[in-house]
Amino acid sequence: MMPKIVGVLALVFEVSFVPLAMAQPAPPVAAEPPSATPNAQHRVLADWRHKATGQDLERVYPTEARRHHVEGIAMVACKVTKDGDMADCIVEQEAPQGQGFGAAALALMPEFKMRPMTRNGLPVDGGTMRLPIQFRLPR
Incomplete structure (x- = not known):
């Protein structure tokens, strides 16, 4: 009998984006804070509409692992689309290598939906x- 799988999703998520203030030229100032520099990254709490569940993780758990x-x-x-979908996903790291956890994580991405960034009150691609x-x- 196969062991039942308990999925754990990390509680810290990171969203990186160029601040909207950078989309329009700003008047010169004496000293800009680091967050206003081009290509600045911000860490914000994710605003989820839907997240993967333990059952979803069980479905994609690599068979050999x-x-x-x-x-x-x-x-x-x-990347986060204006519809809140995860797009153009890549595996940055996986451990242990060669066990299929990267592919399994990619298969899980359609289960995640966010509230997208907005500009002038309308959803936009970005982040x-x-x-x-x-x-x-299970233990």
Whole structure:
């Protein structure tokens, strides 16, 4: 009998984006704070409309890793669309390598939906979400 899988989603999410203030030229100032510099990254709490569940993690858990009782983690980076979907996702890191945790994390990304960034009250594409996904077996 296969062990039941307990999925754990990390509680810290990172969103990186260029501040909207950079989209329009600002008048010169004596000293700009670091957050107003081009390509600045901000860490903000994710505003989720929907997140993957433990059942979703169980569905994508790599078969061989499960069979050999291997746990792992994958860091996935995705762009956030104006619809709040994760797009153009890539695996930045996975451990242990070669066990399929990166591919499993990518398969999980359609389950995540965010409230998108807005400009003038309308949703816009923008931001990069970095999402650590932990795969754990029951103890």
